Amino acid sequence: MAETSVALRRRDGLGLVLGLLSIVSFLGALWMVFGYAPREATMGDVQRIFYFHVASAWVGFFGFFVTFVAGIVYLTRADRRWDIVAHASAQVGLAFITMTVLTGMLWAKPAWGVYWTWEPRLTISAVQWLLYVAYAMLRGSVMSPEREARFAAVYGIVAFVTVPLSWFAIRWWRTIHPQIVSSEGMAITPRMLYTLFASLAAFTLVYATLLRQRIRLANARDRLELLRLAQES
Amino acid sequence: MIEIAGLTKSFGPRHALASISLTVSRGEFVVLAGPNGAGKTTLLRILATLLRPTSGKLKVAGVDPLKVGPLARRQIGYLSHRTLLYDDLTAEQNLRFYARIYGIEDAEARIADLLARVDLTDRRRDLVRTYSRGMQQRLAVARTLLHGPQLLLLDEPYTGLDPVAADSLTALLTDLHAEGHTLLLTSHALENAALTGRRAVVLLCGRVVYDGAITDPAVFATHYRQLVSQAMSSARPASPAAPKPDRPDSAADVSGRARKLDYLRQVLAVVGKDLTAELHTREIFSAMAVFAILAMLIFSFALDLRGAVARAAAPGVLWSAIAFAGTLGLSRSMAREQESGGMDGLLLSPADRTVILFGKALGSLVVMVALEAVLVPLATVLFNVNLLNPGVVAVLVLGTVGYALVGTLLAAMAVNTRAREVMLPILLLPLVVPLLIAAVQATSGLLEGLRWADLRGWTQLLVVYDLLIAAASLLTFETVVEA
Numbered sequence: 260m261a262e263t264s265v266a267l268r269r270r271d272g273l274g275l276v277l278g279l280l281s282i283v284s285f286l287g288a289l290w291m292v293f294g295y296a297p298r299e300a301t302m303g304d305v306q307r308i309f310y311f312h313v314a315s316a317w318v319g320f321f322g323f324f325v326t327f328v329a330g331i332v333y334l335t336r337a338d339r340r341w342d343i344v345a346h347a348s349a350q351v352g353l354a355f356i357t358m359t360v361l362t363g364m365l366w367a368k369p370a371w372g373v374y375w376t377w378e379p380r381l382t383i384s385a386v387q388w389l390l391y392v393a394y395a396m397l398r399g400s401v402m403s404p405e406r407e408a409r410f411a412a413v414y415g416i417v418a419f420v421t422v423p424l425s426w427f428a429i430r431w432w433r434t435i436h437p438q439i440v441s442s443e444g445m446a447i448t449p450r451m452l453y454t455l456f457a458s459l460a461a462f463t464l465v466y467a468t469l470l471r472q473r474i475r476l477a478n479a480r481d482r483l484e485l486l487r488l489a490q491e492s
Numbered sequence: 493m494i495e496i497a498g499l500t501k502s503f504g505p506r507h508a509l510a511s512i513s514l515t516v517s518r519g520e521f522v523v524l525a526g527p528n529g530a531g532k533t534t535l536l537r538i539l540a541t542l543l544r545p546t547s548g549k550l551k552v553a554g555v556d557p558l559k560v561g562p563l564a565r566r567q568i569g570y571l572s573h574r575t576l577l578y579d580d581l582t583a584e585q586n587l588r589f590y591a592r593i594y595g596i597e598d599a600e601a602r603i604a605d606l607l608a609r610v611d612l613t614d615r616r617r618d619l620v621r622t623y624s625r626g627m628q629q630r631l632a633v634a635r636t637l638l639h640g641p642q643l644l645l646l647d648e649p650y651t652g653l654d655p656v657a658a659d660s661l662t663a664l665l666t667d668l669h670a671e672g673h674t675l676l677l678t679s680h681a682l683e684n685a686a687l688t689g690r691r692a693v694v695l696l697c698g699r700v701v702y703d704g705a706i707t708d709p710a711v712f713a714t715h716y717r718q719l720v721s722q723a724m725s726s727a728r729p730a731s732p733a734a735p736k737p738d739r740p741d742s743a744a745d746v747s748g749r750a751r752k753l754d755y756l757r758q759v760l761a762v763v764g765k766d767l768t769a770e771l772h773t774r775e776i777f778s779a780m781a782v783f784a785i786l787a788m789l790i791f792s793f794a795l796d797l798r799g800a801v802a803r804a805a806a807p808g809v810l811w812s813a814i815a816f817a818g819t820l821g822l823s824r825s826m827a828r829e830q831e832s833g834g835m836d837g838l839l840l841s842p843a844d845r846t847v848i849l850f851g852k853a854l855g856s857l858v859v860m861v862a863l864e865a866v867l868v869p870l871a872t873v874l875f876n877v878n879l880l881n882p883g884v885v886a887v888l889v890l891g892t893v894g895y896a897l898v899g900t901l902l903a904a905m906a907v908n909t910r911a912r913e914v915m916l917p918i919l920l921l922p923l924v925v926p927l928l929i930a931a932v933q934a935t936s937g938l939l940e941g942l943r944w945a946d947l948r949g950w951t952q953l954l955v956v957y958d959l960l961i962a963a964a965s966l967l968t969f970e971t972v973v974e975a
Contacts, residue, residue: 390922
């Protein structure tokens with residue numbers, strides 16, 4: 260038992276490193292958000308939500324991108340490992356997009372006077388949240404594991420089609436969403452920009468850590484199922 | 493005719509077939525026996541190309557069905573647990589549909605011959621849903637033989653038949669064997685005297701545990717029971733007979749058939765079949781129309797739509813009604829395939845899988861356009877707006893094409909889920925929101941008197957959406973409909 264524990268710890272050395280890096284970078288990002296970045300002149304401290312909002316949105320979209328890519332690879336190779344990656348990334352991505360929507364609502368109240376407004380970009384974010392909730396429901400509703408993987412891969416690919424629509428929506432449609440990146444350059448100061456980059460790095464590391472843990476959990480579940488079947492037979 | 497080496501099929505971590513090796517010569521009559529869950533149906537479905545094996549080598553009629561599926565499927569006739577017939581079509585219409593999908597020449601004569609052979613000529617114009625179980629099974633046999641396959645895979649063909657119908661089927665199978673067909677049949681009726689002299693293969697827990705001749709069916713049935721009870725404790729691999737492999741069927745070169753005209757004919761066959769079934773029942777169109785009208789009625793009082801408010805809301809109400817009613821139609825259309833086993837029937841044919849996608853989507857598109865032909869004049873009157881203009885029609889077509897395509901793809905998934913009754917709207921509606929926003933805004937712009945050029949952003953979004961969805965559906969549909 261002791262040998263097994265040691266082996267597991269050794270095998271997850273990367274997980275340990277990722278976890279430590281996540282904690283350190285997240286603490287650093289928190290210090291930059293509250294101690295380094297300047298107070299925004301018009302909105303005050305509430306603007307600091309922006310660093311969490313944008314970082315979680317980036318990680319959420321990146322998570323769905325990984326699901327999209329892993330889905331394509333699964334369909335071409337039929338290798339269960341890629342299905343596990345796709346599933347894990349969608350779960351983590353959904354958690355971060357939920358955070359994006361919630362932080363967006365918290366920011367919208369003082370900024371726009373309402374928690375929610377049906378402007379196009381917010382609507383697309385809500386649609387994407389619903390898409391990946393539907394993705395999770397689809398996975399839970401298919402009985403055959405192989406078919407579940409195939410259906411989920413296809414749905415993950417089709418769902419991701421809405422990501423470019425979301426990105427371009429800000430230009431195609433009239434919108435009241437703040438445009439941080441435009442043809443005229445960044446609308447924030449250098450300190451704000453460095454803080455944003457620190458948040459993006461921290462959230463990306465948290466994503467990688469969570470993804471790794473979800474994948475390990477899925478692999479452990481598979482091994483348990485095999486042991487159960489072996490015992491039954 | 494069949495060569496299997498090291499064939500394995502896993503469902504998740506469970507092995508349904510565990511490294512099976514088996515050879516069946518041309519003209520053989522093989523009985524595949526085994527208790528429920530032994531892997532018999534899985535093996536037959538793999539041979540019929542309805543399931544992909546996890547590993548192993550496989551040849552049917554000299555070709556690898558995983559590489560040249562359409563070529564192999566022309567040589568295979570598969571009689572499933574289900575009849576794979578459409579209840580809302582007549583016997584003739586069912587066989588005519590499959591004849592068009594298989595591209596059979598002189599189909600009418602072939603259909604007449606087969607209906608006479610299975611003694612259904614007098615009932616050929618009756619809907620299949622009015623047939624007894626025995627009659628349906630006889631028609632299913634006719635469907636299995638329609639394209640002249642050399643290999644017949646028969647999964648429990650005696651299930652549900654009375655003794656007279658069973659004798660009739662036995663006589664038919666004996667004739668087919670005498671004509672040179674290769675038969676691989678699963679059965680629990682091992683005492684049947686007609687099995688004398690046949691080769692028996694017994695499967696247990698996904699392994700071959702016996703392979704030999706049946707000299708006396710009654711003795712074999714007893715031996716089989718002992719074998720199963722013994723093998724339950726220690727399954728052992730069999731040493732299968734090793735007849736020489738068959739030659740490739742050079743006459744069945746169908747590469748030239750993959751032509752655009754054939755493809756179009758097959759797509760139109762699926763559309764024609766769906767519309768014929770709908771004309772017989774009118775259940776999809778009437779349900780969609782009533783539901784859409786109800787939706788418009790509910791919106792009118794829920795949102796207190798009067799005067800200018802009603803005119804402003806008309807495009808949104810119209811598109812919402814179309815979208816909600818559309819989920820009903822798409823769901824029911826695919827459920828029809830599922831209930832009848834028609835999807836398996838289509839998958840057994842040499843037709844490209846995308847034929848099913850485009851055929852089903854086009855059928856749904858026709859029904860949805862018919863619905864819009866009713867809803868648009870109605871909305872024009874109810875909301876006092878001019879929806880009857882060419883621009884609105886173009887937007888309706890652009891929006892409905894994308895909706896029907898993505899709806900067909902997702903409906904094929906939804907029918908295979910536990911929550912099939914509710915899954916389609918959950919999967920579909922979030923995905924069509926960008927399409928609906930663009931369609932509503934474009935329709936509103938046209939009602940406000942804007943020109944088509946002024947709406948370029950919205951119409952571009954509709955076109956981009958349609959193209960992306962078409963590409964994604966085209967690339968992934970085969971994966972979705974695989975069992």
